[in-house]
Amino acid sequence: MHKVDAFDVEAVRTTYEAALAYDGPSVVIVEGPCFFVGPGASGTYEVDLDTCIACGTCRRLGCPAIKLSREVNPKTGRSKTEIDPVLCVGCDMCAQVCPTDAIHPVESAG
Known part of the structure; x- marks a missing residue:
């Protein structure tokens, strides 16, 4: 599971890429107002x-x-x-x- 700031575009992109590349279940929580x-x-x-x-x-x-x-x-x-x-x-x-x-x-x- 990974948490990322919704307003950090680069962090969201790299976290999603890592989650998609992971061979198994993956959870990304995007936090922000x-x-x-x-x-x-x-x-x-x-x-x-x-x-x-x-x-x-x-x-x-x-x-x-x-x-x-x-x-x-x-x-x-x-x-x-x-x-x-x-x-x-x-x-x-x-x-x-x-x-x-x-x-x-x-x-x-x-």
Whole structure:
């Protein structure tokens, strides 16, 4: 039996791979707060459209806060991504999977 943090994308992936490769029964417990409860302590996230390459990796997470931007990657013609701050709960999973580090926490005006 293995326990893993639901918001550690890499740990979840490697734990699932190990469980699938194990020749016998395997249990993976993924622990973490429900993202439908509300924003986390870390605040919300945003996409740096200058860094986003419109690969769609973050959108494949299925997060309701992640949506298509009106801005398009001129090389591929694909829509970039933006994050709806009202729906974002600050889990940071999108930032973990972004290959160009285009997703980061919104800086508070302080």
